[in-house]
Amino acid sequence: MTTPPTAVTATELTKTYGTGDTRVAALRGVSLVVPSGEFLAIMGPSGSGKSTLLHCLAGLDTASSGRVRIGDSELGGLSDGRLTRLRRDAVGFVFQSFNLLPTLSAADNILLPLRLAGRRPDQAWLDRVIDLLGLADRMHHRPAQLSGGQQQRVACARALITRPRVIFADEPTGNLDSRAGAEVLSLLRASVRELGQTVVMVTHDPRAASYADRVVFLADGRIVDEVTQPTPDVVLDRVGRLETRAA
Template identity: 90%
Template sequence: MNPTTPAAVTATDLVKTYGTGDTRVSALRGVSLTVPAGQFVAIMGPSGSGKSTLLHCLAGLDTATTGRVQIGDTGLGGLSDGRLTRLRRDAVGFVFQSFNLLPTLSAADNILLPLRLAGRRPDPKWLDRVIDLLGLADRMHHRPAQLSGGQQQRVACARALITRPRVIFADEPTGNLDSRSGAEVLSLLRASVRELGQTVVMVTHDPVAASYADRVVFLADGLLVDEVTDPTPETVLDRVGRLERRVA
């Protein structure tokens, strides 16, 4: 990381355990990670490696057993429920595999929902820029059932961007999409980094999806074990293969 580039998200020595005694499971075992502002980072690893747990702890959706998470200069540890809710609402955007759109609302209302919940008015110029980037101008009055899966995920991306969050967390955002729609959504996330200066942290199992990132980090057994910068599908697939052989 360039020393002049601020960190959007920082994790230090994260440990996450579930259960006690014989049922105790260590999902994270001392993970440290820094994501600079304006970077697209993909998190990969075998099933059970801790990648979704890491994402949820970074985003404030789950609490680490020990360790520290910061979003910008705000530490998540010790925040009241109310302050944590406000931080997630104002500083974090989410894109999930299942879209999570409200079926009774139009695309426009789904996009603007986080602002309305916060009692904030949209910035018309920013709204127009996001809608233009995501190609949604002719879909704003459609409800989710009237949209394709790719269009629904674009609406979810717009909803994540509308608050100008410090970071967007994406959990398998192309998991329910065909390859063409998935490529469109990944290109849009990439464009949000390049053109809007957004920071994106994405969990994926797909080497092609990971290749859209600036950097790919690999987890195994709750540990950060490898990373690749400027990834290609081939370099990611090679590292995944090595990791699977190591785990086996």
């Protein structure tokens, strides 16, 4: 059986903020490998370092020490310009707050990363993404004319349109009701299954984590546990143990 290529690799990541008495260690030697085509969820108690880890993996923040690779590119060796291009071309982002431009239609929001890169859309890929996300009848609507779930679907389409090596999702269902959240998670799951996408998602919600192939758990800036093929009950049990230990 052929081993899939690696989408993201982190090696002994540390991240500290402040100095002296105000020094805080957010990450303490985190190592992680995310194969291409995997849906990975990152969980942990508040302050465990999960968002810091996501931001370092995505090149939005710089680790204090250690290495991050996206595909064959080591982030620490890139100039600011090359890092910007890598984030634009090889990485997609889905955030809790949607981050859509209110004056643009859904179609223009989706195509924005390509236009900023001076690239023409692949019409067949665009049609496939729009069909997968069920947005065909919403392409000319502006964000204010869309529900929260529809806005997040537009954000997912925008993340997919460049065919990135990996999508990073930070609490993507945090502003959605349970039904809309389940729809967005199903679409992220479908992007992995049907489009071969890699997704790395931070969430506090055991139901959301159960859509992933694997869940890693952080506590005090370290990976302390992981579960493959998770169920909501198993994830809830692991989270409960970590919170009890932290208390």
